[in-house]
Amino acid sequence: MRRRTAVFAALLAVVVLAPPAQAEGPVYGDFSLMFQRSAGQYAPPGEKAFQWAWSPKSATESEISWGDPVTWPPSYAEHFVRSGDWVLLDGWGGNGTYYTERVTSESFCSASTCTPIPPDGGRQHYVRWSVPSSDYRLVADGTVTEQGSGRSFRFRHEQTWGAPAPCRSARFGARTCVTQTETWSDDKDLPAGSPIRRTLHRGIKIAKGLGMAFAIDQDVPSAWHAEATAYWKW
Numbered sequence: 001m002r003r004r005t006a007v008f009a010a011l012l013a014v015v016v017l018a019p020p021a022q023a024e025g026p027v028y029g030d031f032s033l034m035f036q037r038s039a040g041q042y043a044p045p046g047e048k049a050f051q052w053a054w055s056p057k058s059a060t061e062s063e064i065s066w067g068d069p070v071t072w073p074p075s076y077a078e079h080f081v082r083s084g085d086w087v088l089l090d091g092w093g094g095n096g097t098y099y100t101e102r103v104t105s106e107s108f109c110s111a112s113t114c115t116p117i118p119p120d121g122g123r124q125h126y127v128r129w130s131v132p133s134s135d136y137r138l139v140a141d142g143t144v145t146e147q148g149s150g151r152s153f154r155f156r157h158e159q160t161w162g163a164p165a166p167c168r169s170a171r172f173g174a175r176t177c178v179t180q181t182e183t184w185s186d187d188k189d190l191p192a193g194s195p196i197r198r199t200l201h202r203g204i205k206i207a208k209g210l211g212m213a214f215a216i217d218q219d220v221p222s223a224w225h226a227e228a229t230a231y232w233k234w
Contacts, residue, residue, distance in 0.1 A: 033209075040053075064078050076093065077094075165177060172214070180203065213226070
């Protein structure tokens with residue numbers, strides 16, 4: 001009896017002293033809602049609204065479309081694939097064809113330290129699935145090929161993903177957002193041998209539990225600000 005009591009006491013001590021199970025941290029899907037049939041609208045103050053919508057294709061693939069709600073659905077859609085702890089960009093459709101994006105080099109940067117990202121079928125490592133508690137930066141260089149014609153152009157995509165932080169809007173109140181700040185440069189439609197040029201620079205806030213385009217602040221190719229006006233599931 002004394003032995004059984006001692007064993008029971010030891011087991012009880014293990015249960016009491018064992019650290020509680022750690023809850024899983026946030027993931028990109030909590031913010032983007034990319035694997036839900038989610039949609040929303042956003043607009044500059046006093047102007048017409050634009051629309052986005054995710055269309056999941058499987059447990060690991062989803063497409064997002066952006067366009068005018070009046071002429072919805074658009075032909076344009078970006079195709080993303082989840083692979084392990086990454087969301088990869090394969091390419092996008094539009095203008096009756098598909099544009100395949102393939103990288104030649106990629107880097108992951110934390111603070112001032114950058115390391116190469118191992119390739120995954122040539123697709124771009126677009127965002128971490130598990131959301132880190134600190135900012136990180138991604139740099140991708142590669143080529144986009146128009147499947148209908150075989151024409152291609154070079155690109156560079158630089159992104160900084162901000163750690164979750166408070167965000168607010170008059171319509172939706174206080175939320176938690178991750179912020180994507182991105183610069184896109186390419187040599188599309190330029191003479192052969194031309195250096196790539198910057199064609200886009202903007203920041204996008206993505207709100208946890210709501211989705212994309214909580215706020216957009218763009219300065220290239222033109223200054224532009226928009227905020228979310230509606231979210232829904234379809």
